[in-house]
Amino acid sequence: MAKRLSVDPIAEAKRQWEDHGWSDAATGMTAVTSLMRAQQLALASVERALKPFSLSFARFEMLRLLAFTREGRLPLASAVRRLQVHPASVTNTVDRLRRDGLVEKEPHPEDGRAAVLVLTDAGRTTVEEATLALNAVFAELGMAHDDEVELVRILARYRRAAGDFADPGPTPRPL
Incomplete structure (x- = not known):
């Protein structure tokens, strides 16, 4: 982990933004920069566990x-x-998992142009053990449970507004 700084660089960036006359964008810049830094910190914890x-x-x-x-x-x-990533990224991921014997790719039984991914026994063992390691990270994020819940709610509203997903429509009553 990097040396702890004596000043929050994001707070300093906000001050600079305001001093340069960009007050109308300063809070948004701070939010985006904070999200990106938090993502870096979370990803580092996840990568250590994996x-x-x-x-x-x-x-x-x-x-x-x-x-x-x-x-x-x-x-x-x-x-x-489901993973919300580019098909080329999924192909790269699958190729690496296949190389390591964790998944197999089989022809789709109904669509000759498509493929089905199959988890191998080694893949199942690996993912179960890795999930235990990650759950230790997830259980101790370093913030209060109520803050985690509120953060998820805020980010869900942001993601929804950005078009990441839509709320499910009403379920029709059975006939």
């Missing part, structure tokens, strides 16, 4: 997604949608 398993967070997410399915199988296109 390092013993030779996994990146992207590779862990793919394994965990497959492990959440009933049979450890998922069409590649479904994985792309």
Whole structure:
């Protein structure tokens, strides 16, 4: 971890923004910069936890997604949608997981152009052990539980407003 600074550089950047006449954008700049720095800190903790398993967070997410399915199988296109990343990134992740024997790729049974990802036994063991290590990180983020809940709510509102997802529509009553 880097040496602790005596001044919050983001607070200093906000002061500079205001001093340069950009007060109308200073709070937004501070919010974005704070989000980006928090992401760096969180990712560093996650990477430390996953390092013993030779996994990146992207590779862990793919394994965990497959492990959440009933049979450890998922069409590649479904994985792309659920992980919200570019198809090329998913392909790269899958290629690395295949190389390490953690997933296999099989032809889709109904669509000859598509593929199905299959979690191997080694992949299941790895993701279960890695999940335990990550849960230790998630359980001790260093902030109060109520702050975590509020942070998630704030970020969900931000993500929704940015078009990341839509609230589910009302469920029709059964006939």
